[in-house]
Amino acid sequence: MARTLVLERSSHSPCAALFDGETRIFSHAWDGNPARSPGWLPELADVLASHRVELASIARFVCGLGPGSFSGIRATLAAIQGMALPGRTRVQGIASPAILAWAYAVTRQDTVDQTVTVVGDARRNRYWCVTYRINPAQKRIRLYDGSMPTQTAHDFSLIPADALETEIPSDTTIISPEEETVFPMVEPLCATNANRRLSAFPSPLLDTLGALIGGPEGELIVRDEPSPIYLHPAVATPPPFPAR
Secondary structure (H helix, E strand, C coil): CCEEEEEECCCCCCEEEEEECCEEEEEEECCCCCCCCCCHHHHHHHHHHHCCCCHHHEEEEEEECCCCCHHHHHHHHHHHHHHHCCCCCEEEEECHHHHHHHHHHHHHCCCCCEEEEEEEEEECCEEEEEEEEEEHHHCEEEECCCCCCCCCHHHCEEECHHHHHHHCCCCCEEECCCHHHHHHHHHHHHHCCCCCEECCCCCCCCCCHHHHHCCCCHHHHCEECCCCCCCCCCCCCCCCCCCC
């Protein structure tokens, strides 16, 4: 079986997991915000060593691509690209909300398709959202319209708060990696439509992800040549004109 190391550090619950095919070998969580310092890398090396795992034995690296912490995403992607370089190991990515939605759907243990909407605070008075249709029994995840996720910004809607009503489907479960800021905005949408459900769900460990990316559609789910998912264009502040 091929070993896959997955790292997700875009949210406030950064974590890692190693899979052999669909079987989890270990998972590891870091405390607090995605660290800007490189201290998490020696910790990851210690975890790998404690399980007698050498980098050369890993067949691919998968990174959570956000949206989320700018520093956390870039640092993680750079780290796994560095780890992959000596053996020219494959590097792939998956949108972090897809990880969250998949983990939630698995906990429900339903055999039918589930509709899960993930909403996040995009700052600048905007919110991002994406809706998935997930069937854990068939190891399948799709966007709401039935298409395959691209794992890029094209999967997401970036909208003002007053547009959430029209963007979020009428029959879905809403979850968020930022419950404190997002839930107050979406609670009224559930109050006016009983088919919408709001579920507190902590950012998960990656324990269940092996079934998705190691399953029959695993190669279609992840993205080759991954890049961070940024929903806002870069903002550059021009230097002031010199005084005359």
